[in-house]
Amino acid sequence: MGILSNCFGGYSSSTSRKQPSATIEYLCHRFSLEQLRKSTDRFDKSRVIGEGFCSNEYRASISVNGELRHVTVERLQKGPTIYPEELISYKNNIIFRCQLxxxxLTSLVGFCDDHNxxxxxxxxxxxxxxxxxxYRTERNSTTLSWKRRLEISIxxxxxxxxxxxxxxxxxxxxDVVPASILLDENWVPKxxxxxxSVKGPKFSEKEARPVELQSIQGTYGYIAPELLMNAEVxxxxxxxxxxxxxxxLICAKHPHEILRLHRVRNIRELRNLAGIGNGEGVIDESLVGEMAPQCWELYMEITExxxxxxxxxxxxMGEVEVQLEHILLLQEEADTNRASQASLVAEDRDQR
Incomplete structure (x- = not known):
């Protein structure tokens, strides 16, 4: 899986250069660096549960207002040169995120900005x-049924x-990639x-002007072509x-790997390769037989x-959300009909 750029290369000219307000302490708990060092065994490698292109994630337990919580501590990795305006940009991201x-969306438990x-x-x-x-072999991917994958996508x-x-x-x-989607105990995606992340235009503005970036960041296969060409987002x-x-989600493979594996150039060719049916030969093997044909067609249509x-x-995204909810409804109806038919067959067999 290819990764582009370092974390501190993406400062946007549209980002505010003002120092973050002290109100961040009222929005989010401020941890000391020593607290986080202690909870992660000084950021020991054995605590690492994830590595991104600009941060490392550590599993930890820490007291928050007297309550012990199991948390993820995500530490931004410093590039060789860090400019003050870049640090301000990332701090502003934390402030804004605390208000959402x-x-x-994941809710921030707290933050730390000690010692740079x-x-x-x-x-x-x-x-x-x-x-x-x-993707990980130690986890059982079959627990992700077709219906659960639909619910996650919604x-x-x-x-x-x-x-x-x-x-x-x-x-x-x-950064909309599988590693950025966390699943709680009820499989609710966050x-x-x-x-x-960057701020775009005000929602009231009719035309969405692109935000110009100084560099491109992200994961190959998930980056829009116009962003690669123009560095505009x-x-x-x-x-x-x-x-x-x-x-x-539907193939359990990286997007580039899917196209390469099936020797197709785009999603339309992939749909044609699968033909009419439920996508057998293209989708994750664990989903074969679960998916109603109409749901496969509609799912691939919205994907395209x-x-x-x-x-x-x-x-x-509002339109996408509605379409996926419709697909889920159709699948539930198909499952109900399938169960009813199976029940009728069983009753008929018993009567004989």
Whole structure:
């Protein structure tokens, strides 16, 4: 899985250069660096549970207002040169993120900015990340049924919809990948904090002007083509990443690997290769027989729209959310009909 850029190369000219307000302490618990060092055994490698392109994640237990909590401590990795305005940009990200509340976004437990460090703390996800469930051999990927994958995709869509249109300014996440989706004890997906998220235009503005970036950051296969070409980002870049996520969810493979494996250039060719049916030969083997044919067609259709080369042809996340909810409803109806038919067959057999 390819990764682009270092973390401190993405400072946007549109980002505020003002020092963060002291109100952050009223929005989020401030930990000392010594507290976090102690809880992670001085950031010992044995505590590492995740490594990103600009941060490391550690499992820890820490007292918050007298309550012991199992948490993830995510420590921003410093580049060779850190400019003051870049640190301000990332601190502002923490401040803004502390003000966002949605059931499909991770809630920050606290933060630390001692000694030029930047660290965020959030509740440890008992089911790990979506990446864990899809790819790691020590976890049983078959626990992710087709219906559960649909529910996860709907939750992520809701979180993105909130970021794009639920606040005064559009928030572009820029890191919509399986590793950024955390699963709680009830399998509710939560989009984790993104260091590289940027503020877009005000939601009231009719035209979404792109935000210019000084460098490109992200994961190959999930980065929108216009971002690679022009280093300009809009909320439609998140929609493209979400389309790649839909593909990974249904195939349990990295988007680039899926296209290479089946020797196709794009999602349309992949749909044609699978033909009419339930996607057998393309989808994750554990899903074969679970998916209603109509659901497969609609799912791949919305995936294709999200992955459109032209960002103007991609749907907004609100539309994607509605379409996925419709697919889930159709699948539940198909499951009910299948169960009824099986019951009738069993009754007929008993009567004989």
């Amino acid at each position: 509340h949605h059931q499909n 460090e930047l660290i965020v703390v959030y509740d440890y996800p008992s089911k790990g990340s979506l990446h864990d469930q899809l 939750g992520v869509a809701r979180g993105l919809h909130y970021l794009h249109s639920g606040t005064k300014r559009t928030i572009i996440h820029r 989009l984790k904090f993104s260091w590289i 809009t909320h439609k870049c998140d929609v493209y990443s979400f389309g790649a996520l839909l593909l990974a 729209y999200c992955l459109s080369e032209d960002p103007n042809e991609r749907p907004d």
